[in-house]
Amino acid sequence: MNSVNPPGEGLLTLSQRQPPFNRQAEQALLGALLSNNKAYERVSEFLAPEHFADAVHGRIFASIQRRIEAGQLADAITLRAEFEHSGILEEVGGTGYLAELLGAMVGIINAGEYGRVIHDAWLRRQLIDLGETVVNRAFGAEAELAAKEQLEAAEQALFELAKDGGSEGGFVTFNRALTDAVNLAEKAFAHGGGVSGLPSGLRDLDGKTGGLHPSDLIILAGRPGMGKTALATKVAFGAAKSLLRSAEDEHGPGAVPRGGCAIFSLEMSADQLATRLLSEEARVSGDRIRRGEIQQRDFDKFVEVSRDLARLPLFIDDTPAITISAMRTRCRRLMRTKGLSLIVVDYLQLMRPAAGSRPENRVQEISQITQGLKALAKELAVPVIALSQLSRQVENREDKRPQLSDLRESGSIEQDADMVMFVYRDDYYLKMQEPKNTNFDSADKYETALASWKDRMEKAYNRADLIVAKQRHGPTGTIPLFFEAEFTRFGDLDTTHGDMHGGGSDY
Numbered sequence: 001m002n003s004v005n006p007p008g009e010g011l012l013t014l015s016q017r018q019p020p021f022n023r024q025a026e027q028a029l030l031g032a033l034l035s036n037n038k039a040y041e042r043v044s045e046f047l048a049p050e051h052f053a054d055a056v057h058g059r060i061f062a063s064i065q066r067r068i069e070a071g072q073l074a075d076a077i078t079l080r081a082e083f084e085h086s087g088i089l090e091e092v093g094g095t096g097y098l099a100e101l102l103g104a105m106v107g108i109i110n111a112g113e114y115g116r117v118i119h120d121a122w123l124r125r126q127l128i129d130l131g132e133t134v135v136n137r138a139f140g141a142e143a144e145l146a147a148k149e150q151l152e153a154a155e156q157a158l159f160e161l162a163k164d165g166g167s168e169g170g171f172v173t174f175n176r177a178l179t180d181a182v183n184l185a186e187k188a189f190a191h192g193g194g195v196s197g198l199p200s201g202l203r204d205l206d207g208k209t210g211g212l213h214p215s216d217l218i219i220l221a222g223r224p225g226m227g228k229t230a231l232a233t234k235v236a237f238g239a240a241k242s243l244l245r246s247a248e249d250e251h252g253p254g255a256v257p258r259g260g261c262a263i264f265s266l267e268m269s270a271d272q273l274a275t276r277l278l279s280e281e282a283r284v285s286g287d288r289i290r291r292g293e294i295q296q297r298d299f300d301k302f303v304e305v306s307r308d309l310a311r312l313p314l315f316i317d318d319t320p321a322i323t324i325s326a327m328r329t330r331c332r333r334l335m336r337t338k339g340l341s342l343i344v345v346d347y348l349q350l351m352r353p354a355a356g357s358r359p360e361n362r363v364q365e366i367s368q369i370t371q372g373l374k375a376l377a378k379e380l381a382v383p384v385i386a387l388s389q390l391s392r393q394v395e396n397r398e399d400k401r402p403q404l405s406d407l408r409e410s411g412s413i414e415q416d417a418d419m420v421m422f423v424y425r426d427d428y429y430l431k432m433q434e435p436k437n438t439n440f441d442s443a444d445k446y447e448t449a450l451a452s453w454k455d456r457m458e459k460a461y462n463r464a465d466l467i468v469a470k471q472r473h474g475p476t477g478t479i480p481l482f483f484e485a486e487f488t489r490f491g492d493l494d495t496t497h498g499d500m501h502g503g504g505s506d507y
Helices: 023-035 037-042 055-069 076-086 094-104 108-138 147-166 174-191 203-209 228-251 270-282 286-291 296-310 324-337 362-380 392-396 410-416 426-433 443-460
Strands: 217-222 261-265 314-317 342-346 384-389 419-424 463-471 477-484 489-494 501-503
Touching: 023 037, 023 055, 023 094, 023 108, 037 055, 037 108, 055 076, 055 094, 076 094, 108 147, 147 324, 203 463, 203 477, 203 489, 217 228, 217 362, 217 410, 228 261, 228 270, 228 314, 228 342, 228 384, 228 489, 261 270, 261 324, 270 296, 270 314, 324 362, 342 362, 362 384, 362 410, 426 463
Parallel strands: 217 384, 217 419, 261 314, 261 342, 342 384
Antiparallel strands: 419 463, 463 477, 477 489, 489 501
């Protein structure tokens, strides 16, 4: 009978292996810096004192860094004087060690390579620490974290490491930036409607914003009952139709779009959201669908409409209280497998920060979430629309139109967003203001007040306002929209006819 060696037998355990560390590279780099301060330019962008494995080398680099950035000379003589004055000369090896570093210098031309070797070793040590944390948690070091939460925490830690230490930023030449700007203008010109981004399916919104742009975080806010979800769904629906049409124009009927729209519905289930879309397209009241009060012709219409809807590149995730790290993982996977062009989050106050993080208060928690959503938009280069609740203070004002200060935990949301929009319907509040005859001392006064109220209701009927309160790249203002409460349907407002109705927005 053959014996089976236990996993890992013959290999050194984690505790027996030495972490990555290149002492010669650290010495050679410090020697090059002390010999010629110009070598600092080759490593200043990505190297920091904490990247050195030897703490003494880190302190010496910090002193060199501080002096050079202050416009002072940093060599063996000036550093020795500084260390003597601070009383730490012996702690950094004494005068003899600074001379030894100069002797270790191979040439300043290699300073950049030495810096990258040091940075790479630091990254590897960080990965080892992260791995140990993952192993310890799995063995129960933090019993309150379930296995799925541990996965999210590990993924978040890896993301932070990649974001802060793994990628090197840098300048883009103006020529390259100019080329990108011209390409955007060309795209808008070719579209014919001045839309350089992803079309939203709403004519006037695209007219004011130029479409939905990559890397933008768009906040859509409103009080309960205003139709935030319906409007966000309309935009996702319009974008998906645009993606499908573009694919068919390019590759013919039946083509599969290269991108899709992801909807994270934290409040409504996937089937409820699908019912809402079905109701809007088939023009059958969602209330009637829920109660089963539909005719055979309505059901036939459902079947016909559902065939068209099924081809749209829409993906719904209805996981409640999803974390930002789990959302990032799912979006990356969708981008890799199906393509991704738009993310909609309904709504951000129902999200949780990354597993393992412990924000001190709710404002800090929301700040982490909005920063995570903005980072996600930039990483994947797609627009992110996040719905947000408004505080109750709106109800206490005579003018109910929302303002930026009405955003819950408004500071972080307003700061991180590239665009903030409010959806507002006057008829929602007017319905509550219907005059009661008991409040008037005469029938004439009551009739006058009632006539005035009816006139205001008529003007507000089937109308909503989309208030663009902040837009980094364009104008602010109010966009009038058509709204059918029966089907919770938004559309373009057609004011060219006597009666206002929803203009076609097939896009």
